[in-house]
Amino acid sequence: ASANIGVVGLAVMGSNLARNLASREGNTVAIFNRSYEKTQSLLDAHPEAGFAPAQTYQEFADSLQKPRTAIIMVKAGGPTDAVIDSLVEVFEPGDIIVDGGNAYFPDTIRREKAVRETGINFVGAGISGGEEGALLGPSIMPGGSDESWVTLGPILKSIAAVAEGEPCVTHVGHDGAGHFVKMVHNGIEYADMQLIAEAYDLIRRGTGKTPAEIAEIFAEWNRGELESYLIEITAEVLRQVDASTGEPLVDVILDQAGAKGTGAWTVQTALALGVPVSGIAEATFARSLSSHPEQRAVAGALPGPDEAFTVADPDAFIEDVRLALYASKIVAYSQGFDEIRAGAAEYDWNIDLGAISKIWRGGCIIRAQFLNRIADAYAAEPALPVLLTAPYFTEAITRAQAAWRRVVVAAAQAGIPAPAFSSSLSYYDGIRADRLPAALVQGQRDFFGAHTYKRIDKPGTFHTQWSGDRTEIEAEDTH
Numbered sequence: 001a002s003a004n005i006g007v008v009g010l011a012v013m014g015s016n017l018a019r020n021l022a023s024r025e026g027n028t029v030a031i032f033n034r035s036y037e038k039t040q041s042l043l044d045a046h047p048e049a050g051f052a053p054a055q056t057y058q059e060f061a062d063s064l065q066k067p068r069t070a071i072i073m074v075k076a077g078g079p080t081d082a083v084i085d086s087l088v089e090v091f092e093p094g095d096i097i098v099d100g101g102n103a104y105f106p107d108t109i110r111r112e113k114a115v116r117e118t119g120i121n122f123v124g125a126g127i128s129g130g131e132e133g134a135l136l137g138p139s140i141m142p143g144g145s146d147e148s149w150v151t152l153g154p155i156l157k158s159i160a161a162v163a164e165g166e167p168c169v170t171h172v173g174h175d176g177a178g179h180f181v182k183m184v185h186n187g188i189e190y191a192d193m194q195l196i197a198e199a200y201d202l203i204r205r206g207t208g209k210t211p212a213e214i215a216e217i218f219a220e221w222n223r224g225e226l227e228s229y230l231i232e233i234t235a236e237v238l239r240q241v242d243a244s245t246g247e248p249l250v251d252v253i254l255d256q257a258g259a260k261g262t263g264a265w266t267v268q269t270a271l272a273l274g275v276p277v278s279g280i281a282e283a284t285f286a287r288s289l290s291s292h293p294e295q296r297a298v299a300g301a302l303p304g305p306d307e308a309f310t311v312a313d314p315d316a317f318i319e320d321v322r323l324a325l326y327a328s329k330i331v332a333y334s335q336g337f338d339e340i341r342a343g344a345a346e347y348d349w350n351i352d353l354g355a356i357s358k359i360w361r362g363g364c365i366i367r368a369q370f371l372n373r374i375a376d377a378y379a380a381e382p383a384l385p386v387l388l389t390a391p392y393f394t395e396a397i398t399r400a401q402a403a404w405r406r407v408v409v410a411a412a413q414a415g416i417p418a419p420a421f422s423s424s425l426s427y428y429d430g431i432r433a434d435r436l437p438a439a440l441v442q443g444q445r446d447f448f449g450a451h452t453y454k455r456i457d458k459p460g461t462f463h464t465q466w467s468g469d470r471t472e473i474e475a476e477d478t479h
């Protein structure tokens with residue numbers, strides 16, 4: 001046994017992770033793939049990595065030092081289950097199986113429970129950063145037992161991205177906690193991307209600037225408080241010219257956004273937990289809306305506003321959009337952290353929200369300057385109920401809100417869809433409201449279903465006899 005870590009599944013993410021592991025002092029990496037050709041081509045392409053190749057699961061297990069530690073990088077779902085079953089057959093109690101894919105966290109909870117019964121540790125680990133991150137340093141969100149973290153922690157720290165001198169990995173919590181947090185990371189990623197897309201669309205349609213010109217605006221924004229990987233790559237995408245037509249590439253790409261499911265999981269889970277992640281939900285639905293060409297074709301005849309959309313002062317409008325983007329981004333992250341807080345309470349995970357914001361500062365897709373501010377907020381007040389209310393964010397929104405409102409008004413008047421901007425603003429106005437019309441909804445519920453209500457002036461549960469003499473009676477809250 002010569003290897004201290006193994007990788008199963010050698011598609012791009014797996015190969016890159018294996019190469020990353022091999023490049024770090026002290027690691028020897030065993031590799032296995034269902035078809036041996038992939039193993040052979042990785043060996044041929046990277047002799048310097050000193051991989052220990054295996055042709056069978058048994059050989060793979062034999063090549064690993066105890067406790068054996070293997071990271072699975074295969075498709076989520078059935079393929080992952082198949083690999084886990086094969087590893088369980090050749091591994092022993094105390095060994096560690098890590099699923100590094102984008103698994104749905106209830107699957108991870110189920111697998112962890114089943115594998116634990118054999119005495120083997122199972123760790124669901126979210127890995128973010130795409131192909132490049134896997135190779136050079138991802139952000140890693142492992143769940144699983146404390147016992148597995150003892151062995152796994154140093155290995156993952158050796159390959160993770162580094163931000164402000166700290167590796168972007170932490171033991172998130174038990175069983176499915178890591179995949180839960182990765183899921184929410186992706187939900188925030190959806191919101192971030194949609195907000196950027198709406199900002200681009202409004203600027204383009206309001207000022208007539210070209211994609212290349214807007215690329216410069218994003219590049220400029222990337223030097224300020226919006227500095228982030230997604231803003232940076234947006235500038236790159238907007239600059240790209242299509243080789244075959246000479247048009248901006250963004251104009252040649254079909255406007256139907258795909259999705260592999262993590263955004264939808266974030267929203268489904270939030271619905272079940274009762275957490276209003278409206279920005280993430282709108283971002284997810286915006287992709288769905290874009291991907292129904294048959295509906296969009298027939299709906300093309302629906303009228304929009306009469307006047308053309310032009311802004312009087314383009315520079316002022318662009319600054320308004322920047323501020324609206326920043327304020328909406330704060331809302332999206334606040335909602336995402338709210339979901340993690342609620343998930344931790346529901347599933348009994350001890351998740352340190354400040355530590356999560358820190359491991360997202362490097363390596364992952366949503367890495368941003370801004371995450372330092374979130375880390376500061378949780379350092380100052382670990383039990384912060386809503387991120388928005390941390391002084392830094394309240395100040396930022398105070399600064400941005402007039403612009404934010406102007407942008408949402410402009411979008412509505414111009415007939416330009418801005419679902420993430422406007423739902424974030426609605427959330428903000430909802431959460432800060434002294435009173436909400438929810439009182440009326442309670443009245444309606446009590447009217448048709450005797451669902452009862454509570455009063456502001458005395459304790460207890462009440463029902464009005466709407467169909468009778470409309471007197472109020474004290475009610476048992478049984479509905």
Ligand code: 6PG
Pocket residue numbers: 102127128129130186189258259260261262263364365
């Ligand atoms: C990451 C990404 C990664 C992947 C998503 C894309 O953190 O590295 O989120 O996980 O790119 O699966 O998701 P969609 O295909 O749903 O956009």
